[in-house]
Amino acid sequence: MTSTALPTTEDLRTRARTSLERVGVTVPEGTDFRARTPITGEDLFGLEAATAADTEEALTATRAAFLTWRTTPAPRRGELVRRLGELLRDHKSDLADLITIEAGKIRSEALGEVQEMIDICDFAVGLSRQLYGRTIASERPGHRLAETWHPLGVVGVISAFNFPAAVWSWNTAVALACGDTVIWKPSELTPLISLACDHLLARAAEEVGAPRDVHRLLLGDRTIGEKLVDDPRVALISATGSTRMGREVGPRVAARFGRSLLELGGNNAAVVAPSADLDLAVQAIVFAAAGTAGQRCTTLRRLIVHRDIADTLVARLTAAYQKLPIGNPFDDATLVGPLISTKALDGMQDALTRAQGQGGKILAGGGRRLAEAAAQAAYAEPVIVRVDKQSDVVREETFAPILYVLTYDTLDEAIALHNDVPQGLSSSIFTRDQQEAELFLSAEGSDCGIANVNIGTSGAEIGGAFGGEKETGGGRESGSDSWRAYMRPATNTINYSSRLALAQNVSFL
Ligand code: NAD
Numbered sequence: 001m002t003s004t005a006l007p008t009t010e011d012l013r014t015r016a017r018t019s020l021e022r023v024g025v026t027v028p029e030g031t032d033f034r035a036r037t038p039i040t041g042e043d044l045f046g047l048e049a050a051t052a053a054d055t056e057e058a059l060t061a062t063r064a065a066f067l068t069w070r071t072t073p074a075p076r077r078g079e080l081v082r083r084l085g086e087l088l089r090d091h092k093s094d095l096a097d098l099i100t101i102e103a104g105k106i107r108s109e110a111l112g113e114v115q116e117m118i119d120i121c122d123f124a125v126g127l128s129r130q131l132y133g134r135t136i137a138s139e140r141p142g143h144r145l146a147e148t149w150h151p152l153g154v155v156g157v158i159s160a161f162n163f164p165a166a167v168w169s170w171n172t173a174v175a176l177a178c179g180d181t182v183i184w185k186p187s188e189l190t191p192l193i194s195l196a197c198d199h200l201l202a203r204a205a206e207e208v209g210a211p212r213d214v215h216r217l218l219l220g221d222r223t224i225g226e227k228l229v230d231d232p233r234v235a236l237i238s239a240t241g242s243t244r245m246g247r248e249v250g251p252r253v254a255a256r257f258g259r260s261l262l263e264l265g266g267n268n269a270a271v272v273a274p275s276a277d278l279d280l281a282v283q284a285i286v287f288a289a290a291g292t293a294g295q296r297c298t299t300l301r302r303l304i305v306h307r308d309i310a311d312t313l314v315a316r317l318t319a320a321y322q323k324l325p326i327g328n329p330f331d332d333a334t335l336v337g338p339l340i341s342t343k344a345l346d347g348m349q350d351a352l353t354r355a356q357g358q359g360g361k362i363l364a365g366g367g368r369r370l371a372e373a374a375a376q377a378a379y380a381e382p383v384i385v386r387v388d389k390q391s392d393v394v395r396e397e398t399f400a401p402i403l404y405v406l407t408y409d410t411l412d413e414a415i416a417l418h419n420d421v422p423q424g425l426s427s428s429i430f431t432r433d434q435q436e437a438e439l440f441l442s443a444e445g446s447d448c449g450i451a452n453v454n455i456g457t458s459g460a461e462i463g464g465a466f467g468g469e470k471e472t473g474g475g476r477e478s479g480s481d482s483w484r485a486y487m488r489p490a491t492n493t494i495n496y497s498s499r500l501a502l503a504q505n506v507s508f509l
Contacts (some may be wrong), residue, residue: 005042005328006038006039006327006328006345006373006377006502007042007328007330008040009037009040009042009043009044009419011314011455012037012039012044012101012146013044013354014042014306015047015097015101015443016035016037016044016045016097016098016101016192018094019095019097019098019101019196020093020094020098020192020195020196021156021465022091022094023091023094023196023199023200023320024200025164025195025199025295026055027197028045028046028047028191028192028468028494029045029046029047029048030046030047030048030049030269031032031046031048032046032047032048032220032268033046033047033049033071033170033188033219033220034046034120035045035047035097035102035191035192035307036101036102036189036357037101037102037104038102038104038207038337038338038339038340038341038377038378039100039101039104039329039330039337039338039377040336040373040374040376040377040460041338041341041342041373041374041375041376041377041378042374042376044050044101044192044236045273047191047219049219049220049221049224050219050220050224052222052227053372054218055218055224055227055228056101058183058216058218058333059154059228059231059233059234061070061213062154062181062182062183062201062213062214062216063153063175063181063233064213064216065181065212065213065214066151066153066154066179066181066294067182068180068211069151069179069180069210069211069214070151070180071149071175072179072210072345074129074131074143074177074178074179075128075129076131077176077177077178077179078125078126078128078177078199078257079123079210080176080204080205080208080210080214081124081128081173081176081177081206081404082121082125082202082206083208084117084147084173084174084201084204085117085119085122085125086120086204087123087200087203087204088114088117088121088169088200091196091200092111092118093111093286094114095114095117095165095193095197096110096111096113096114096195096450097110098192098193098196099113099164099165099190099193100181100194100329100330100337101162101192102161102189102190102191102192103162103189103190103295103330103340104159104293104328104337104338104339104340104421105191105246105292105329105337105346105418106275106334106335106336106337107329107330107332108293108332108399109291109292110329113163113165113166113473114165114166116166116169116462117165117166117169117173117450118223118477119461119462120166120169120170120173120174120462120478121169121173123173123462123463123478123479124173124174124176124177125499126497127177127178127483128177130194131149131177131178131239131483131487133146133147133148133149133489134146134147137430138484138493139503140341140495140501140503141183141497141501142222142495142496142499142501143494143496143497143501144492144493144494144496145492145493146491146492146494147479147489147490147492148489148490149178149484149487149489149490150261150487150488150490151179151180151486151487151488151491152178152179152180152235152486152487152488153180153234153235153236154180154181154182154183154226154233154234154235155171155175155180155181155182155234155235155236155237155238155240155486156182156183156185156225156231156234156236156237156238157171157172157175157181157182157183157184157185157243158185158225158229158237158238158239158240158245158249159184159185159186159187159230159240159241160187160198160240160241160297161187161189161190161340162188162292162295162296162297162399163240163296163297164187164189164190164193164194165193165197166391167240167263167477168186168194168197168480169197170462170466171238171477171478171486172201172215172271172478174186174478174482174483174486175213175486176214177425177483178402178483178486180235180236180444180486180487180489181213181214181215182214182215182216182219183215183216183217183228183234184198184215184216184217184218185196185220185224185225185228185364186217186219187217187241188219188221188222189222191219191474194217194219195217195219197217198215198216198217201215202215203232210282215384216469218276222245225239225249226252226400229249229252229253229282230252230256231376232256232258233256235258235259236258236260236261236485236486237249237253237259237260237261237285238260238261238263238475238477238485239261239262239263240263240264240297241264242264242265242397242399243264243265243397243423243471243472244483245264246262246264246473249262250473254438257498259485260475261475261476261477262472262473262474262475263468263472263473263475263477264297264423264468264471264473265297265397265399265423265471265472266297266298266299266397266423266424266425266439266457266468266472267301267302267395267396267397267422267423267425268288268298268300268301268302268303268423268425268426268427268448268457268458268471269300269301269302269303269304269418269421269427269428269457270285270288270300270302270304270305270427270428270429270430270456270457271301271305271408271411271414271416271418271427271428271429271430271431271440272285272303272304272305272309272412272429272430272431273306273414273416273430273431273433273434273436274306274308274309274428274432274437275431275433276309276430276432276454277312277430277454278309278312278316278332280454281313281430281454282313282316282317282320283291283429284430284454284455285300285303285317285403285456286317286320286324287458287459288300288428288456288458288459289301289382289401289403290321290324290335290336290382290401291304291335291336292458293321293336293337293339293382293400293401293459294378294382294399294400294401294402294434294505295339295340295344295399295400295401296458297425297426298426298450298457298458298459298460299401299405299457299458300402300428300457300458301397301398301402301404301417302390302394302404302405302406302413302421303317303403303404303405303406304406304407304408304417304418305405305406305407305408306407306408306409306414307407307409310405310407311415314363314384314386314405314446317364317384317396317403318364318384321364321365321381321382321383321384321439322364324344324382326369326379326380326381327369327379329431336382336401337379338373338377338378338379338406339378339379339400340378341378341409342375342376342377342378344378344399345368345378345380345400345401347398347399347400347401348380348383348398348401348402348475349404351393351396351398351428352366352383352385352401352402352459354392354393355385355387355391355393355394355402355404356385357392358387358391358392358394359388359389359391360385360386360387360391360393360404361385362383362384362385363384363386363405364381364382364383364384365380365381365382365415366380366382366383366487367380367382367399368380368381369381373382379397380400380401382401382402383401383402383403384403384405385402385403385404386404386405387404387405387406388406390406390417390420390421394421395420395421395422397423399455402470410453411436411440415439415440415445415446418446419446419447422470422471423468423470423471423472424447424448424449424468424469424470424471424472425448425449425450425457425467425468425469426448426449426450426452426458426460426468427440427448427450427451427452427457427459428452428453428455428456429446429451429452429453429454430453430454431450431453431454437453437454440453445461445478447469447470448468448469448472449465449466449467449469449472449476450464450466450468451461460477461477462479463480464477464478464480465477465478465479465480465481465482466478466479466482467482469487
């Protein structure tokens with residue numbers, strides 16, 4: 001199925017301009033690089049990239065701002081985040097427009113992304129009154145042992161195209177509440193939404209009397225990210241993107257003894273047990289596998305189905321895939337928008353060719369869609385591929401809507417297959433058997449950072465910590481106690497007696 005005709009690039013340019021102006025951003029002009037839209041695959045505006053001097057200035061300014069921001073009481077820092085959240089609420093529709101235009105997300109998911117930003121602001125405002133340390137029993141009489149948490153410094157946020165605004169807000173709302181300042185290097189594919197977010201934060205800072213330099217935006221390519229990665233003035237690099245990028249960033253930050261928080265690629269799987277509620281499972285699987293055109297880090301890429309129900313489930317999924325409306329992401333009927341680029345489509349086609357070469361059989365989808373779309377736009381049918389084994393291509397993350405289906409006989413076998421990939425982000429099991437569910441969540445079960453029951457792999461709430469193991473990088477962001485990554489702990493031993501007692505009964509003098 002195809003939804004309504006695509007808008008023209010001129011329509012999208014006008015819509016982007018209107019949204020930017022409503023947010024308060026002057027429509028950019030420059031010649032260094034182009035903002036583009038995957039909806040038509042064409043350019044929208046020319047932009048200026050940050051220069052080396054801009055980067056240096058941002059480093060100096062955010063470092064100077066940190067020195068005052070870290071002494072501002074945390075609940076007052078929270079006032080800045082609260083105002084940001086209010087402005088995001090006011091401009092929810094404009095921001096969602098920009099996300100759809102630049103990342104190609106369907107309207108409902110783009111609105112969801114902005115809602116996630118609002119939610120994390122609410123969370124961080126509460127957090128600003130809840131930054132706590134522990135008191136630990138001391139072995140010495142008349143002593144108190146405690147930990148205090150202090151702001152860390154400048155946080156460099158490097159973000160990916162597919163959550164062009166939410167990932168920034170997860171980092172920035174929490175970092176600001178924690179007393180850090182932020183430099184943001186967004187994806188070169190999504191500069192317009194970045195300009196809008198930066199502008200709203202600057203406005204919030206002005207309105208609440210916070211220093212403007214608590215935040216800086218640097219537009220441009222990875223070379224700007226590399227400068228942040230190598231600069232010792234950046235205390236924490238929070239980098240979201242491919243495992244390839246993390247493999248470069250992690251060691252470089254470690255080489256200067258900086259901290260990094262890596263949120264990298266996933267290769268997420270769901271196990272479907274014989275007792276599963278298939279109505280619920282089909283709905284969840286289609287959203288997780290085909291939603292966002294397969295361009296979420298948590299997208300469902302592998303389905304591990306019990307042999308007894310595999311044919312039934314696959315038939316139902318195939319039928320659902322044939323009805324997926326693909327096309328204009330602004331059309332309310334559309335469920336699958338464009339891939340980010342023709343390069344992504346080439347990667348998808350290449351993976352399908354390899355999968356077939358490795359014994360895979362395509363059961364649904366796989367074609368290029370929208371004859372009326374320009375050659376540089378990339379609309380693809382989500383695909384289901386049945387495979388006998390977890391071959392090379394199945395073990396890789398292809399950032400496109402390909403769902404590989406494998407079968408299993410015992411739960412041990414399913415869990416072994418599940419964990420036998422290099423990535424460890426998100427996972428789920430569909431079952432009505434409590435023993436199976438608990439086993440999947442136990443230490444012998446899923447090895448991922450996110451493990452769900454009777455719900456898909458994607459669409460996490462902000463209240464929990466988000467992130468994954470193995471080649472996903474080990475970072476945790478967003479809720480729970482992820483804030484600790486943005487602060488440094490100090491252990492304090494306070495002697496309130498008048499005797500010097502050494503630990504471990506050491507005697508000296
Ligand atoms: P990407 O790795 O191409 O780029 C991500 C960002 O890193 C961009 O801003 C880019 O300019 C920058 N970058 C690239 N190489 C760099 C280097 N050597 N030094 C410094 N910066 C560098 O990723 P993408 O295509 O934009 O996004 C898709 C990928 O991101 C997928 O693999 C997806 O799974 C992953 N992702 C992960 C999460 C998560 O939370 N785990 C969330 C979103 C996306």
